């Protein structure tokens with residue numbers, strides 16, 4: 001997607017051809033994650049932006065349109081193990097606009113339709129953030145509930161739907177009609193569910209909509225029953241069967257029949273009324289118990305609606321106005337400092353929880369003391385929170401008018417929160433560090449790193465287990481892992497024989513790893529997975545490496561003096577030497593068996609061309625480069641049109657300028673480090 005910077009209006013046909021394939025692939029992938037797996041990896045408006053671009057390219061170059069483009073398809077495939085259901089009347093998606101101007105344009109175009117006489121009366125409704133649901137009644141009895149799926153084929157969720165309290169099993173009249181609406185999870189239930197899942201160590205849902213979808217699309221209705229799902233019904237395709245003529249009447253009629261219908265709809269006739277409604281609900285949005293992501297405008301007269309009809313993907317009689325990305329005020333309650341593996345001590349703001357773009361946010365990184373001082377964030381301050389890069393919660397600014405009178409500048413700690421030793425700034429780094437080698441926080445992080453996938457790859461040894469092993473004094477360094485017994489493991493919380501055996505097996509297997517994994521796992525500063533591989537491919541044996549000088553190490557192709565010195569200093573340390581001896585006694589393999597450190601091909605970074613520029617704060621350039629390469633990215637020295645991402649640290653110069661000129665995606669360090677965390 002190299003041309004992304006070029007406005008669609010200026011694209012040549014060749015450029016458009018080049019861009020459109022990968023763009024479609026990306027959108028289809030996001031769609032799959034969102035619709036089928038209920039687990040999106042990007043925020044909605046990241047998706048929307050790319051989707052809009054695809055729409056525009058296809059409009060400008062109709063010859064590039066294909067029937068399998070995501071712009072021609074509704075949702076995802078009904079791929080789960082649930083039984084499939086065919087929708088006699090397709091369940092469609094909806095067009096969207098992002099401003100009142102665009103909405104007015106849509107209305108004008110619609111009213112100028114030569115075949116249909118459109119009277120400008122609209123019914124406005126809230127756009128509920130859930131998933132579409134179809135309910136079929138025969139003779140007044142609920143006979144089928146289904147999801148939208150790809151619009152033509154959905155999933156049968158009848159038994160699951162029967163567990164939802166707001167869905168009537170029987171209507172007061174013997175009607176045979178299909179009703180449609182939204183199944184959603186109230187905000188509070190969503191927050192509770194996620195908190196529960198976090199406690200249980202299960203993955204959390206990205207937003208209420210995905211939580212609702214994940215809960216409704218269950219094989220076992222008992223699971224659905226435990227989730228707090230609710231519904232708002234809003235559409236009857238065969239409205240004649242209800243004897244109504246307008247959308248507003250249809251809603252009233254559904255209410256009479258015992259459905260839950262959202263009370264906030266309003267019939268409007270002009271721009272002013274539309275704007276009033278939008279403004280009103282933009283403001284009220286946060287007070288609602290359920291998530292809404294916009295406003296739906298529908299032609300009120302149902303005969304007109306029918307005459308306008310649909311495209312293959314969206315109705316011509318309705319449109320969604322999407323709310324702009326959010327910013328929320330909240331209050332700083334605490335600033336927490338955490339110690340990383342390299343002793344890097346970083347502040348995190350802890351705030352009153354707020355709903356931000358569909359998720360509950362209560363923490364945001366403040367990165368380092370300089371950043372904190374620059375923002376002048378203080379305890380008790382009211383701040384505005386938004387999602388940087390559409391994903392990362394970030395404090396945009398302090399609301400000074402609300403600063404308490406007795407407020408004082410925040411005091412940066414001088415001592416390590418984990419071991420109480422004095423914190424320092426190493427060679428002019430912005431980062432604060434604890435340099436106590438016995439610091440428990442660092443050792444625990446070090447253990448987690450040692451066990452991680454690209455290092456010793458010890459499955460089952462996560463942070464919670466490490467914490468317990470540490471607290472029970474069962475281990476104090478990585479060598480201790482190899483002395484653990486089943487008996488000891490059985491004393492851990494919720495640890496049965498099976499978990500104990502599994503963990504012991506993975507620890508045992510790790511003894512045979514090729515040595516570059518061990519070298520990387522030791523967590524020597526600047527030595528990433530790739531550097532470890534290059535070094536061990538050259539020295540072959542850990543003893544050889546330990547006998548080598550900084551110069552000899554730096555002489556290895558691809559390894560610079562910083563790494564050379566760091567490795568030499570590390571192995572010169574007596575404590576390190578006795579650790580290595582212990583590891584040898586434990587039977588660890590010290591030789592290079594040919595590279596086994598995998599390049600992570602499933603990573604989003606695989607195949608991306610990345611340029612690093614400027615000074616990074618949380619990590620060194622080498623660390624960043626190694627990490628990127630281990631995730632399949634190609635790190636190059638200069639910016640060109642082929643570059644996918646430029647990661648710009650502080651004081652970035654000409655490369656940044658060039659990237660901006662070429663419109664290459666520029667990321668700051670925060671965004672990158674967040675992405676790194678998400679890949680772990």
Ligand SMILES: NC(=O)c1ccc[n+]([C@@H]2O[C@H](COP(=O)([O-])OP(=O)(O)OC[C@H]3O[C@@H](n4cnc5c(N)ncnc54)[C@H](O)[C@@H]3O)[C@@H](O)[C@H]2O)c1
Pocket residue numbers: 030031033034035040041042043044045047048074075092093094125126127128129130131132133181182234296320
């Ligand atoms: N983050 C991601 O990776 C990702 C991927 C795919 C799609 N998405 C998001 O999904 C959305 C597109 O999905 P879509 O095609 O399902 O469209 P949509 O969800 O934006 O709009 C259509 C749906 O709105 C719902 N709706 C809610 N209230 C309604 C009301 N009062 N009247 C009528 N319909 C109402 C219906 O279920 C309907 O199917 C976009 O917001 C997009 O950002 C995100």
Ligand SMILES: [Zn+2]
Pocket residue numbers: 339416417418419420421434435436439440441
């Ligand atoms: Zn410490």
